Amino acid sequence: MIPYESLKILNRPFEEKFKARFAGFLEKGWYVLGEEVSLFEEEFAAYHDEKYVAGVANGLDALILSLRCCNFKKGDEVIVPSNTYIATILAIIQAGLIPVLVEPDSRTYNIDPAAIPAAITDRTVAIMVVHLYGQCCEMDPIMELAAQHQLKVIEDCAQAHGAKYKGKLAGTFGDFGAFSFYPTKNLGALGDAGAVLCKTEADYLKIKQLRNYGSEKKYHNGIIGYNSRLDELQASFLRIKLPYLDEINTHKRKLAQLYTENLNDSFIKPKSDPDFYNVFHIYNILHPERDRLKQYLLENNIGTEVHYPVAPQDQPALKDYLRSFDYPVSAKIHQQTLSLPCSFAHTEADVLGVIRILNKFHS
Template structure:
């Protein structure tokens, strides 16, 4: 029996009746942009995260970019980003005209290393963007202390961490603002592209709302050169439905991750490390092996779906060739991107399927 990496159809059909009712509600409302569905979701998701304000936007990349723009970050400024992350984190910085400054992670957790961040701060640094990679919170307190010392913005990239906790506090309430993606495959996923921002800074929230809507607070009156980046009513209605299932889905992901960790101990794989202050939501369960590609191929032969998150570090992408980085400049990120493999995990995966995956992994490793 095959085990898909993630069964989006099953996830959404499990709430099919509610999603269809949400569709009909929006269709019949006659209001499709920045209406009550968006307002309800913004309020509910902000409260879920422990933040005062929520702003729905078009996608996760825009969420990061809009916070930076609304914070006055632009050409000549530097923004510290992880050397190992999905490229959207870097792209958002570049779209503001600022320069992404990559910093290596703590290798055990894959998240930003505060000591290396401290060494990377210059007079041009304006912000730190820690990514809660794979659904595990970054070590925020040292980063927040650095930011306070140097007068920097801390913007959480929480695109993979809906509901995760750091020292008991949910992501989305840890920095001055947080950016979320609601891409369909996320722990809280829409049925299309969608994104959101949480913050407890009312003035910042007002500026973000202005930027997301053509730079306008009043129709046809434009205060700044803004963007068209609005969460639409339909996706907000779907997200209002799916928010109800987020905690249960995260609990199942934790159960799958615990089973993997138990069954794959001593297998020769490098398994995820969870500090005692972190409560991950296991958007991904990522293992490492020096023969990653061969392992993935053997698992595919057994019907096990895997994905590499991510095969190329941002500094080695053609898109950032102009920054002049060379292979070897960020050896931890490069090693991670060569060796990581994501195993199947999701809210509708069963423990029996996790057992099947673990057995297939051990068989594949034995055959390498």
């Protein structure tokens, strides 16, 4: 069996270091907002050649706190891609704002910059881009639009650790870069974890205040905040894996290249472009008989996933929050997408085996 993912195998190279770090964690006896969190924040900031990173509890909170930091008014509008994971949209709603969905570019599955202007109104305050599957959005025209209309830019980088657009890392374009370190991510913790990359010291200090009950000083609360602190133990595990992030990304890119070069043309594969350094958090293909293809692979002992089976406009939870339910590009992606095994836990032999079985599939 070739599973879609095996976290046990993925984390095996780090097990001894995890155990040693855990022993030190127990010995130290400091469990919340300690030295490990501070050191991870410094190291993750340095990886991005930036100054300010604040660790938070998870990726959803990273998005919510980024929006809260901007002091938007209730009912302001935030532009967001129509094919993102629901967390991106939930963050906007939880922050008291209105999500305005914009279709993706069918070539990249990321938000289409050319479609953004039509969605801008006098209530628009921000663009929340999502670097989906491990590829950056086309940031130059997006940043130009944001400057032209004086909009904030929040980057959802949950799937894009180490991804680049024109040599610049995801999370470093906008006002905030929101990261998830869910265990399956390219840089994954052993539980929930997140971080916000901030451009200014003022925003960094406010995110730190928001994450800790609105407090800058213990028992003194200046603003309404949250309990959203990066766990000290997860920070210590992330510190172990961060130096290997580029190696993990390189491995996934090699596996992705095997798929791209060897899968036949009955599958729509990710497009390559020299402006984009795709880290392939997910290697997805499109096929009109996706469900039958998924079952065929399962019968041949190959695990796959669907990211995502239900489009945002079809989620019952969102029916009262979205302006329109007509997003044909997004609908097609959700109906046809299939994610193939492409993990740090997989070998080239695994992927070649998947390719061999895939190329025998007949519509």
